[in-house]
Amino acid sequence: MAYVSKTFAAYGLVILTGPLCLKAAAQDYVDLEAEQANQSARSYPATSYGANSAPAGTAVTPPPRSIAPAGGQNQNLGQLFLQIQQLQQDVMRLNGLVEEQGYELRKLKEQSLERYVDLDNRLSAAAGGATVVAGSQGAAEEVSPVVTPPPAGNSAGQAVEQPGEGEAYRAAYALVRGQQFDDAVEAFRQFLRDYPDGKYAPNAHYWLGELYLVIDPQDLESSRQAFTLLVTTYPDNPKVPDALYKLGKVHFLKGNRERAREYLDGVIQGYADTSAARLARDFIAENY
């Protein structure tokens, strides 16, 4: 028995130190990562048996070394090997988790900073804007009491592109093209907060309506609101027939077949020559 445990200990020693010895003897290269590890005392826990290790689940896995003495030791060693493999896999998985959480944290920090800066900007802009309006009103009263500056945020007809607007819209649209739908929703919402009367505001409403249908989970009510906003605020916009068709679809998805049919028929009658009308006809043919 004493012999057995002694050999086991000896083999264990070989297993754990063997690769190191081999490396010390056969190493014909400079080991950058190991040097780095020594310098910073940041050693990978796994480095010491790296040479013996088996990358988990790959074709290049060397088979566990068969150890000559039969019986219990062999089995123990096999178990040890399996345990090491299991530990390696666990460490890799945890490593990935730590990396990803670190990344999420960095992202969250950046986002909260951005939000703070944005809020700060808007607060100071609001404060500045208020004084400007008050000032101009005062001036207007003095010079000619009849003229009052038109209040901000009026009808759609006279929308002009505001500085930075096109860029913000294209950035949001790029997210749609990149299929980053959740980010795109956020970007278009932000766009509408920044440029509620912008030239591209109708498009942003339309895209939001579309996006709410493709995000996971689908948000039918928000989609309906977005399309409705477009249709009611910008009745002359060329996107209106498409939005009406989509409204029909959204109501259908919400289970309201009658309301859906009203919208679909509305598109077909009101905008007969559009592709939206064609789509509406197809939709009716398929579902009614």
Place this chain on the structure above:
Amino acid sequence: MKWLAVAVLPITLILGAVGARADLTIEITQGVDNPTSIAVVPFAWQGPGPVPEDVAFVVDGDLARSGQFAPVGRADMLGMPSNEKEVFYRDWRAIGAEYLLIGRISASGQELRVDYELFDVLRQTRVHTGVETGPVSEARMHGHRVADAVYEKLTGIPGAFATRLLYVSVTRVPGGKDYYRLTLADSDGARPIVLLESREPVLAPAWSPDGKEIAYVSFETDRPAIYRQHLATGQREQLTNFPGLNGSPAWSPDGNSMAMVLSKDGSPDIYLMNLATKNLTRVTRHYAIDTEPTWMPDGNSLMFTSDRGGRPQIYRYDLKTGATERVTFEGAYNARARIAQDGRNVVMVHRQSSDFHIAILDLVTNRLHVLTSTQLDESPSIAPNGSMVLYATKSGDRGILAAVSVDGGVKFRLPSREGDVREPAWSPYMNR
């Protein structure tokens, strides 16, 4: 573990006929919305006998393939001017051409000379003139250089038409061993030259930074070994013969060393070989798989694929500080990075749901965009001007090459006439 199979093993093959060559043809599948209309008039031949090469045709094809230009058909041209005196802007405005390119070809002995002039039809001015000279045998290259100059003049981005492609074509022999051919071709797939033909797998072709040499992995000795080969002389040298994996050679930007993957010390790790002394430096040391190294253009850091986080992702190793950081976080699978010359855009194989696509990551904004909608896309390679990405994909059951612009707006395919084509490698700019 698809990426490992690609890196290590000869890959399963698809049906195809035996053939000596794998010529590529080009099909443009998607262009930009408002391509610039340009008329490329056939260049006048000022020599005896037939013209050695229709240079204007090469220019025409290059510009069309960029997706940003819509060349005017020759049949629509109301005249064929070859010098400024013969140019009537009205004729070109009538057919909607925005730009006009004319030229003359002359030869003295084996030397060919191409003079060309580019006109802005709307402003009625000449905007560029140029001359290309060189051996008659390189006449197509002259055309590519003219296209480069026109492209740069009109888009502000240097063209990358006068470059070459390396790719591996596989021809299946029913009931026998397959043929692997390492092929060199013009950037439009024309003039294929077989550099190496083998009945054993050939993979991972890579360019030296000066475009004069290539490296690849060949199984001709029954196990993978890395070779380097000089293109002009054909002289080649076996660089490695270690037990286990020898793969993914990647020349450093200064040309002095080569990053590679070796598994001689256990699991696959990244090593650097000094090409003068053949000394090895081990870069990564991890029981996970580290593979597919590629260099940042400044040569100070390497990117590689590793599953040290449980799933394949791209990592960056800084050769100066020794720090390793993870680069990709979006998606369950990101592998085989290639970095644009600006050091900002990284293309890679990316898995979104179940399909493998090519994606591009902007290292400054950290935004990842999926560029392709084909399936089983692999081996992206980026043009030296950073405008297009070439990659391997499947069409039906055949392996083909396809390309997509880095904004996803332009797409074309280069299907091979026979066999499967894979592992494209776009050359750097070629110095004359």
